[in-house]
Amino acid sequence: MEAPHSPAAESATSADHTSAAHLAVDSAEDMRDLGRRLAGLLRPGDLVMLTGELGAGKTTLTRGLGEGLGVRGAVTSPTFVIARVHPSLTGGPALVHVDAYRLGGGLDEMEDLDLDVSLPESVVVVEWGDGKVEDLSDDRLHVVIHRVIGDAGEPGAAGDGEFGESGEDAAADRRRVTLTGYGSRWAGVALPAG
Ligand SMILES: Nc1ncnc2c1ncn2[C@@H]1O[C@H](COP(=O)(O)OP(=O)(O)O)[C@@H](O)[C@H]1O
Numbered sequence: 001m002e003a004p005h006s007p008a009a010e011s012a013t014s015a016d017h018t019s020a021a022h023l024a025v026d027s028a029e030d031m032r033d034l035g036r037r038l039a040g041l042l043r044p045g046d047l048v049m050l051t052g053e054l055g056a057g058k059t060t061l062t063r064g065l066g067e068g069l070g071v072r073g074a075v076t077s078p079t080f081v082i083a084r085v086h087p088s089l090t091g092g093p094a095l096v097h098v099d100a101y102r103l104g105g106g107l108d109e110m111e112d113l114d115l116d117v118s119l120p121e122s123v124v125v126v127e128w129g130d131g132k133v134e135d136l137s138d139d140r141l142h143v144v145i146h147r148v149i150g151d152a153g154e155p156g157a158a159g160d161g162e163f164g165e166s167g168e169d170a171a172a173d174r175r176r177v178t179l180t181g182y183g184s185r186w187a188g189v190a191l192p193a194g
C-alpha cells in the first residue's frame with residue numbers, strides 16, 4: 001500500500017505540504033477547548049473546513065474558535081443563514097462562519113452575499129464544505145469529526161470505536177478528530193495532538 005515514489009516521510013503524511021493529527025475529544029467542553037487552541041494558529045485569510053454528521057460538534061468547535069479569536073457575538077448554528085460575520089473585538093481577523101449546506105455552488109457564491117467583510121482578511125470557517133470549497137484555496141485546514149460510538153456500520157469508519165464500556169452518556173460524547181493541513185500554509189505547522 002506504499003506509494004511508489006514516496007519519499008522517506010516518517011509521519012502520516014501523504015503529500016509534501018500536508019500535515020495531520022488525530023485527537024480524542026471526550027466532551028463538548030473539550031471540543032470547545034480544541035477550538036480555542038486552534039484559534040491560536042489561525043491567521044487572516046485562513047480557511048477551515050469542518051466535516052462531520054449533524055451533531056458531530058462542528059458548531060461547538062467553531063464556538064471555541066470564536067472565543068479564541070476574540071470575536072463579537074455568540075457563534076450559533078448558521079442554519080437559517082448562509083454565513084454570519086463575527087467581527088474581531090481585538091483588532092484581529094473577523095470570523096466568517098459559513099453553512100455550505102445552503103450554499104449551492106462554491107464559495108464563489110459568497111462574493112454575491114455582500115458580506116460586509118474582506119474574506120482575505122478574515123478567518124473563514126465552513127461547515128459542510130466538502131466538495132464545494134477545496135478549489136477555493138490550496139491552503140486549508142480540514143477538521144473531520146467522527147462520533148466514536150454509534151450504530152454499527154458507519155461507512156468508511158472501519159476499525160474505529162467500539163470501546164464496549166457502559167456509561168452511555170460519556171461514551172456518546174466521544175469524538176475522534178482528524179486535523180489535516182493542506183498546502184504550504186500548513187506545512188510544518190505543529191497541529192494540536194493528543
Ligand atoms: N465531544 C463532543 N464534541 C462536540 N460536541 C459534543 C461532544 N459531546 C457532546 N456534544 C454535544 O453534541 C452537540 C453538537 O452539536 P453541534 O456542535 O451543533 O454539531 P454540528 O454543528 O456538527 O451539527 C452539542 O449539543 C454538544 O454539546
Ligand SMILES: [Mg+2]
Nearest residue numbers: 058059077127
Ligand atoms: Mg452546525
